[in-house]
Amino acid sequence: MTMTSGTTHPSALMLGLHRGVVELKAFFREWDAVVFTFALPVVTLALLGSLISGVYDGSDVTSAQYLAPSMIAAGIAAVTFVNLGTGIASDREDGTLKRLRGAPMPPIAYFLGKTVQTMVVVTAEIVLLLAVGMILFDLRLPTDPARWLTFGWVLLLGVTACSLLGIAVSSLIRSARSAGAVTQLPYLVLAFVSGIFFTPVSALPQPLLVLGSVFPLKWMAQGFRSALLPDTILGAEVVRDWEHGRTALILAAWCIGGVLLCLTTFRWRGRRER
Template sequence: MSTANPPSRSATRGDGRLPSAARLGVDRAGVELRAFFRERDAVIFIFSYPLIMMAIFATVFGGQDQGTDGYGVPFAQYFLPGMIATGVMLTSFQSLAVAVAVERDDGTLKRLRLAPLPAVSYFVGKIGLVLVTTVVQTTLLLVLAATVYDVPMPTDVTSWGTFAWVFVLGTATGTVCGVAFSSLPRSGKSATAVVTPVVLVLQFISGVFFAFFALPSWMQAVASLFPLKWMAQGMRSVFLPEDAQVLEVAGTWQHGATAAVLGGWLVLGLVLGVRTFRWRRRDDG
């Protein structure tokens, strides 16, 4: 995602002072969103990928149920939570890890650092971009699931409350981890090659494309170390019947463990981001 030119030093308030960091962050979010929606290929991929995958899997496996012992649910209903979770990961972790690496490589971050833009405002802008894109993407996915595949939506406040905290915590975790991971690629050109395999592997082992309970136990153990598995499980607790929790490895939805793992990765991402984030390329001093 490319960004517009940084604000000039003449962008001051009427009293000659710069706006607050929060105000600059909101303005920066607007810049990020305008730049994002100008890149049609990125817009199409980010918004359409979960929809296309949902359509393919729901159509191919539409006649099958996931589950045993009478707790089977339609495949589209079982598949929806994983697609919501992976959509969040795509728009937060993957998009930011690639975009920030590219901005560092082409000198955008260096120019922003020299501009009268507080560092926190830059990150607020990225957070605003991620929040808007994840909300739009998830809304489109829910509309598709409900109208085309007749997936029942939650009808109680408790379920929507669970959806809200898993969505917000998962988005925050993906965002900070994406920023932290952006320091790993050696250049903007290599960013996609470094980030994409990580995302693909996590999708396959975290219960996104396949029923998690059907995966080998060693694969389940590996997936349980990472946020995507827990986001998908948290979303399953929202969109699947209560009895379906017997299909989980632990036999329950494990909301406490979900919050703990996502929160742990959020803190880890913040610590690593603070310690490793760079405004310049490695060869730029």
Template sequence: MTMGTSRAWFELKVFFREREQVVFTFALPILLLILFGTIFTGDVNGVAVSQLYTAGLVAAGVMSASFQNLGIAIAAEREAGGLKRLAGTPMPKHAYFTGKVLSVLVIAAVEAVLLLAAAVLLYGVKLPGEVGPWLTFCWVFALGLTATCLMGVAISGLPRSAKGASAVVTLPFLVLQFISGVYIVPYTQLPGWLIDFASIFPLRWMCQGFRSVFLGDAGAVLEPSGSYDLDRVALVLAAWVVGGLVLCLLTFRWKSRREG
């Protein structure tokens, strides 16, 4: 754990030294909130549209910091030979993954705090005043982050090169945002078959879990089932943690394909 923490500190220093990446990562969700909050105003069944977008963008921010960033970064490190060199050092291999997950946890947490602060200051979004919703936020955040981190590690093996990694990883993430309740609100506007397809993946359930936190009971009627179904949210996210781990074990490579 000590080596994993040390590796996480190294990963964070590398991340924060890239100013363009830092600005893009933290500013994009806020800019999207401003954009959608300006274009779409009013409320839906008594729930402010800005409240709906806040919940969805928090979920998208978590997946962006984990799935997208890890998928692209690990593919680039593999092609540059960094993973091969790390595999040959005395550092335990699990320390590398521990460092990645811990660094993503910090980045995603900072991103969520900044987004919520912007939502409160710019649109007067009301945050929960009780402990219960924040406990829900914590377990949805933790399960969702773990699941999408593992997905990012697994998908990093698909791109044939670092140049192709951005397209391979970004395309499915972009599609999932549109069909999982991030940009299209209320979510019930989507066709039923599209909702069923999105339900296979964790982002849809992360959005639903975060809506339960920030919308409260008033927003439950906007869900396809008329309820937040938090037990099902936990079950699907936990299943993706297990499934993501299996995918990583089956697909992760320390060397690029051209090296065999």
């Protein structure tokens, strides 16, 4: 009687975690990209927060403190939509996606690896921006657990929606050289129409308010403001209500739409490859 020894293959989760470590090492080796990723929202917050001044009527929240949660949303969008879209396009162009597709590894492991990298960078970005807000502008963090719960679900839905859109937009990028233009332009436009750089957001012209309300960045920024700022600042919002239900609905809709876009547009090979 012959006996055969079974072979245990690593699970997709373990492969994804291993791939995440590889992605993080590759990211932190590119020091120019690391500095740009973390410095851009921090410098923007520090400069704009120093240039604007004033306290909103009926509240002790300053203009700089009002700006901080919005910049957190902008930083997250940069890490997910911009960096993720650019990174996947680069992997496609240099053949990384093609090699991984042919390897004995489930495709989900690649995306799990990207998820690990994204969440680590997003967490570091949030901590850094909160620290800048507290040190430079006396931003006071909430002590109510319910507010941190709100911060958590807005973060989860926002990161998911923006990451899926980043994956989808990567298929529109023809080369790594054009990646910056394809991702940065819509990102900057959405940041402006979403009221990221305006305090208060209600100061935006009505057409821009309507346009920004279609996209997830506006709702992510509003959700973070609802978690980190007191309700006395509601007079500075377009609607004097945090609209948590609408925020969750729109972000969830973008998550579903992002999944559909990824399923219909994602390519493992470049356009010039057969």
